[in-house]
Amino acid sequence: MSTLSNQASTRSGRTVISVDAMGGDLGPAAVVAGISMSATVNRDIAFILHGPREELERLVAKRRNLAGRCDIRDAQGVVSMTDKPSHIMRHGKNTSMWSALDSVRDGEATVAVSCGNTGALMALSMVRLRKLPGVNRPAIAVLWPSRNPQGFNVMLDVGADVRADEHDLLQYALMGASYARNGLDLKNPRVGLLNVGTEENKGRAELKLAHELIGSVAGRGNFDYVGFVEGGDIPGDVCDVIVTDGFTGNVALKTGEGTAKLIGDLLKEAFSYTPLSRLASLLALTSLRRLKHRIDPRRVNGGVFLGLNGTVVKSHGSADATGVSAAVKLAFTLAQSGFCEKLAARVASATALTQDSQTQQKDTQ
Amino acid sequence: MSTLSNQASTRSGRTVISVDAMGGDLGPAAVVAGISMSATVNRDIAFILHGPREELERLVAKRRNLAGRCDIRDAQGVVSMTDKPSHIMRHGKNTSMWSALDSVRDGEATVAVSCGNTGALMALSMVRLRKLPGVNRPAIAVLWPSRNPQGFNVMLDVGADVRADEHDLLQYALMGASYARNGLDLKNPRVGLLNVGTEENKGRAELKLAHELIGSVAGRGNFDYVGFVEGGDIPGDVCDVIVTDGFTGNVALKTGEGTAKLIGDLLKEAFSYTPLSRLASLLALTSLRRLKHRIDPRRVNGGVFLGLNGTVVKSHGSADATGVSAAVKLAFTLAQSGFCEKLAARVASATALTQDSQTQQKDTQ
Numbered sequence: 001m002s003t004l005s006n007q008a009s010t011r012s013g014r015t016v017i018s019v020d021a022m023g024g025d026l027g028p029a030a031v032v033a034g035i036s037m038s039a040t041v042n043r044d045i046a047f048i049l050h051g052p053r054e055e056l057e058r059l060v061a062k063r064r065n066l067a068g069r070c071d072i073r074d075a076q077g078v079v080s081m082t083d084k085p086s087h088i089m090r091h092g093k094n095t096s097m098w099s100a101l102d103s104v105r106d107g108e109a110t111v112a113v114s115c116g117n118t119g120a121l122m123a124l125s126m127v128r129l130r131k132l133p134g135v136n137r138p139a140i141a142v143l144w145p146s147r148n149p150q151g152f153n154v155m156l157d158v159g160a161d162v163r164a165d166e167h168d169l170l171q172y173a174l175m176g177a178s179y180a181r182n183g184l185d186l187k188n189p190r191v192g193l194l195n196v197g198t199e200e201n202k203g204r205a206e207l208k209l210a211h212e213l214i215g216s217v218a219g220r221g222n223f224d225y226v227g228f229v230e231g232g233d234i235p236g237d238v239c240d241v242i243v244t245d246g247f248t249g250n251v252a253l254k255t256g257e258g259t260a261k262l263i264g265d266l267l268k269e270a271f272s273y274t275p276l277s278r279l280a281s282l283l284a285l286t287s288l289r290r291l292k293h294r295i296d297p298r299r300v301n302g303g304v305f306l307g308l309n310g311t312v313v314k315s316h317g318s319a320d321a322t323g324v325s326a327a328v329k330l331a332f333t334l335a336q337s338g339f340c341e342k343l344a345a346r347v348a349s350a351t352a353l354t355q356d357s358q359t360q361q362k363d364t365q
Numbered sequence: 366m367s368t369l370s371n372q373a374s375t376r377s378g379r380t381v382i383s384v385d386a387m388g389g390d391l392g393p394a395a396v397v398a399g400i401s402m403s404a405t406v407n408r409d410i411a412f413i414l415h416g417p418r419e420e421l422e423r424l425v426a427k428r429r430n431l432a433g434r435c436d437i438r439d440a441q442g443v444v445s446m447t448d449k450p451s452h453i454m455r456h457g458k459n460t461s462m463w464s465a466l467d468s469v470r471d472g473e474a475t476v477a478v479s480c481g482n483t484g485a486l487m488a489l490s491m492v493r494l495r496k497l498p499g500v501n502r503p504a505i506a507v508l509w510p511s512r513n514p515q516g517f518n519v520m521l522d523v524g525a526d527v528r529a530d531e532h533d534l535l536q537y538a539l540m541g542a543s544y545a546r547n548g549l550d551l552k553n554p555r556v557g558l559l560n561v562g563t564e565e566n567k568g569r570a571e572l573k574l575a576h577e578l579i580g581s582v583a584g585r586g587n588f589d590y591v592g593f594v595e596g597g598d599i600p601g602d603v604c605d606v607i608v609t610d611g612f613t614g615n616v617a618l619k620t621g622e623g624t625a626k627l628i629g630d631l632l633k634e635a636f637s638y639t640p641l642s643r644l645a646s647l648l649a650l651t652s653l654r655r656l657k658h659r660i661d662p663r664r665v666n667g668g669v670f671l672g673l674n675g676t677v678v679k680s681h682g683s684a685d686a687t688g689v690s691a692a693v694k695l696a697f698t699l700a701q702s703g704f705c706e707k708l709a710a711r712v713a714s715a716t717a718l719t720q721d722s723q724t725q726q727k728d729t730q
Binding site: 145146147159162163194196203204230231232233234235236244246247248250251252253254255256257258259260261262263266267269270271273274276277279280281283284286287288290291294 | 510511512524527528559561567568569595596597598599600601609611612613615616617618619620621622623624625626627628630631632634635636638639641642644645646648649651652653655656659
């Protein structure tokens with residue numbers, strides 16, 4: 001039997017992405033427009049699209065470049081943003097989200113993309129795809145605009161689980177480094193552990209333990225460990241991967257987004273204040289566009305669920321065609337690099353390593 | 366014997382602020398320039414300035430408006446940014462920081478201002494001023510640029526302690542509301558509890574308990590409780606006071622600052638890209654200055670230590686004269702409103718209330 005990634009890329013040599021067409025704020029039209037954008041720029045991509053067949057057939061028929069590259073799977077149910085994850089886990093079998101994950105479960109694709117309800121998507125991913133052997137808590141990783149040459153840093157967990165002990169944080173370090181290697185093309189990513197200071201004696205107990213654990217595995221894990229980092233380093237250049245628990249990560253993510261949004265709005269306000277400032281804003285249009293492009297959240301649209309048998313890219317609920325296309329691009333990059341298998345191998349070998357060293361410690365005690 | 370605030374404002378009817386002249390990055394010259402700025406705009410303010418007498422006398426003599434309004438207390442020792450708090454607690458008796466706090470301890474002033482080492486300042490404040498009766502963990506509160514009409518929100522704790530249980534969070538709510546009433550002049554501040562979602566079942570166990578506790582006290586505490594809020598609400602307008610533990614608050618604060626700094630730098634870069642964009646930036650100068658003023662951290666320079674017998678305003682280490690003057694203004698506002706006594710009364714009555722309701726619960730069980 002061939003591996004998942006081989007199975008998933010047999011469709012005339014194309015890499016297949018499983019896409020949930022429903023559940024986003026802008027509906028299936030934005031999703032179909034997004035995958036069509038991706039299909040135009042990328043000849044090696046094909047799709048399995050999940051949702052109500054009639055509606056999807058009508059939308060796909062309008063996009064000539066999707067002809068022969070987009071299978072449709074009928075699923076009449078839609079997960080709404082207000083649905084409770086527990087409800088969807090019990091009663092969501094007919095939904096497009098469930099169907100999209102099952103394409104990964106069945107090996108038709110290695111990566112799924114959805115704009116739907118994050119909580120429900122994580123809950124369904126856990127039951128349909130199951131956790132990778134050796135992973136205790138899967139995590140959600142995001143890309144964050146930064147001062148690094150690659151333009152973005154990876155941060156995880158941003159909200160899969162509000163708790164994380166030292167072993168979870170070690171796994172986040174391994175998974176985050178793997179993601180940076182495959183998603184950002186960094187050979188030797190630098191990993192930092194988020195804390196309230198960089199001194200070794202700072203922070204909570206589990207952070208001190210994680211600090212030692214991650215440091216002991218770094219060399220063999222093909223990443224550099226830079227030690228503790230602070231909130232200001234998330235958009236900084238001292239590391240490429242920021243490891244934290246899902247509570248802190250979620251607050252940091254939303255604080256950063258909220259602050260950027262506030263500054264953007266105040267900037268607009270400042271530029272519309274007087275006729276002269278309005279003229280200046282016209283002249284500055286390209287400069288402002290350049291800035292906007294640099295920090296445009298749509299360019300890095302997609303939290304990635306890590307630690308499952310298969311990868312799930314969670315696009316913003318409000319994603320438009322550009323946003324969906326960015327999420328699809330990320331999904332394609334990860335699928336083509338065989339990311340999921342590499343991640344699984346990395347976690348398995350690190351688990352063996354830490355178990356070895358624990359056994360050795362016991363032996364010598 | 367008169368109360369602290371009466372004693373502290375007897376100097377020809379002026380409100381006296383105790384100021385640590387040393388320990389900031391720019392040295393005592395910036396501090397003296399800052400208090401001189403404050404003295405010019407505010408006739409009702411006087412100072413006790415702590416540091417090496419000769420150096421301070423020379424600096425103060427140059428500022429005519431400080432004549433007769435600035436006592437100097439000799440203290441030869443300086444707390445540096447790298448000094449360990451534990452070391453300063455044992456050996457810091459001759460420092461300007463210690464001396465500045467002792468002026469509050471002795472009732473000569475109700476508020477102290479320092480640009481020095483935050484950790485050392487908090488540790489010294491705990492031993493010299495002691496915690497207010499009923500307060501378990503003092504907190505550091507900051508003002509954060511926001512969409513609210515007052516322009517700023519209060520967030521606490523941003524790093525006094527990495528832990529906080531539900532009772533600590535309740536005290537933060539009370540102290541934060543009191544600060545918003547006295548520092549931002551809000552009659553009925555709206556308090557939110559920081560979490561990863563606004564649904565009641567979200568987050569950690571202590572947050573669910575704090576949610577009930579704060580809700581039960583809100584009406585009698587003269588504040589509105591809006592429930593759980595998210596990171597995006599810190600610069601938002603759904604509440605005026607954001608309550609969280611010192612770990613999360615510190616990460617959020619530094620993430621927000623780092624994000625704002627990155628955007629500011631990218632903005633500068635964008636505007637210096639082409640001759641046209643440089644011209645535009647010239648035309649936009651007033652607009653950009655207006656924006657800068659709106660979110661200028663120097664305008665709200667000062668974390669405030671709450672929950673002690675006396676108030677301590679911690680100015681940024683890098684504060685220039687404008688920054689020091691802003692911290693002094695905040696200190697003056699708090700001193701004049703009798704903030705510390707009001708806060709003490711509020712905490713005492715809330716402690717009584719929660720104890721009452723706990724006793725009642727036991728009685729009826």
